[in-house]
Amino acid sequence: MSDPELLVTKADGVVTVVFNRPQRHNAFTKAMYTEMRALCEDLQGRDDVRVLVLRGAGGRAFAAGNEISDFLEADAVAYEEWIRELLALLLALPQVTIAAIDGFCVGGGLAVATHCDIRIATPESRFGYPIAKTLGNALAAPVVHRCAAVFGESLTRKMLLTGRLVDAERAYSVGALTEITEELNATLDELVDDVMAGSATTQRATKRQLTARAAEQEKAPAFDEQMLREVYTGDDFAEGVRAFLAKEKPKFATVVRDEE
Incomplete structure (x- = not known):
């Protein structure tokens, strides 16, 4: 039997999810998104869980995009919307969510990370949406808006319009990361300890306020x-x-022609 694509553990009020496809840089499959959605739905009503930690296996990537075959086997727009619904669930969780990033955090991986409350990363980590160089697709507007809320509009424009990746130092400088660390596990443990020592009442009330703000400011245009x-x-x-x-x-068209 192959190893599970999501490794989920729970201990002392902390649920840890490891994206476990290191041979594919932990690129998300529909099955992984399905498991994540079920987990988020379960956590909505769990008072015994205070923290959700997300990380990638292998030391080379948090997660690098989505499996393209999943878009080809379904209505791509409906699939994008289904993923966006999961991201909204993740953002609205009452638990404190932490993305512990080691390596590439791009495409779908960056979408997941920007919907977490806190992001920490190793110095070698890289961030971006290189779709202008690769697939020639587009993101749902709320995902773009969430990226802009985390990285700022200027850097979001650069990432998406040029396809360039952003290094950890630049991400930290704009507030997208709370820490850059060589000791990811130790820094994560300290962060979890701080959350667990704090007031769950304060944390949940604050998250409810911030989620409401995001829902108002980051909704999709008509x-x-x-x-x-x-x-x-x-x-x-x-x-x-x-x-x-x-x-x-890819050899993309140099001009976009409006339909007559």
Whole structure:
């Protein structure tokens, strides 16, 4: 039997989830998202859990995007919306959520990390949405807005418009990370101890306030679904998928032509 793609443990009020596909840089599959969604739904009513820790196996990535085959086997826009619903559940959890990042945190991995309360990372970690260089798709607006809330609008624009990754120092400088550490496990333990020593009442009330603010400021505009449908049925996404599967560099159209 193969190892499970999510390793979930619970001890002393802390649930730890390890994304366990190191051979694929922990890229998310639909099965992983399904398990994460079920976990988040369960945690909504769990007073015995104070902290949720998310991390990646292998020491090379927190999580590097999504498995492209899952988009090809479903309605891509509906799949994006389904993932976004999970991210909203994660953001709204009453528990304090911590992303412990070691390595690449890109695409779907960055979406998950930005929906956590706290992010810590090793100095070698890198962050971004390189989709302008790879797949030629687009993100749901609330995911873009969440990134802007965490990294700031200027850096979010640079990440998405150029496809460049951001290093840990830059992420820390804009407040997207609370700490950069060579000792990820020790720093994580200290952080968890601080949360566990604090008032759960304060933490849950604060999270409720911040979640309400995010819901108001980061909702999708009316055009978003139709725009995403056009993107996922367009030439650039088709070329991105072709090149990805062929392990080639995509050749995107240089001009976007409006329909007559």
